[in-house]
Amino acid sequence: MADDFVYISNREGYYIPHDAFRALNTQGVVYLGIDNNVAEILIDSKNPLFRPRDTTAAAFSFWNIIAWGFLLMCVYFSFTEAWYYFLIGLGVFSVFHKANKKGNASNYVDNGVYDRAFYDNVMAIDGWLYKVKRPALAQITQLYKGPR
Structure with a gap:
C-alpha cells in the first residue's frame, strides 16, 4: 500500500480525548494536525482560549x-x-x-499535543485533523466517533 494512513477530523464526528490521543500518538497510531487556514483564523482571533501559551502569536x-x-x-x-x-x-x-501559515499550524499542533486545555478548546470548535494508521481506523471509529 502506498498510503497506510487515513485522514479523519473532528468535523467528521471523531472526538478523541487528550489522554487517549497521547496514548495512541505514543504508539504511533494517531498523529495530530490542523488546517493552515484554521490555525490562521485562530491566531487572529482575540479569544484567549485559542492562544497558545508560547510565542506562537508573536512570531506569526x-x-x-x-x-x-x-x-x-x-x-x-x-x-x-x-x-x-x-x-x-x-x-x-x-x-x-x-x-x-505552515509554521503557525505546526506550532498549534505542538501546543495541542502537550497542552490538554488548548487541545480541548480547539476540539470544541471541530478544529483538529487526525492522521490514523489504516488498520486502527475501525477501532478508532468504534471508540471515538459520535457525539462528544
Missing part, C-alpha cells in the same frame, strides 16, 4: 509584518527604480506568507 505577527513590509518596499521600488521589483516582491511575499 512578526513574520507577517516582515512579509508585508517587503512587499510594500518592492511596490515603492517598482515606482522609483524598475517596474519588475513588484513581481519580485509578490513572489517573495507569497513564499513568506505560505511558510508563515
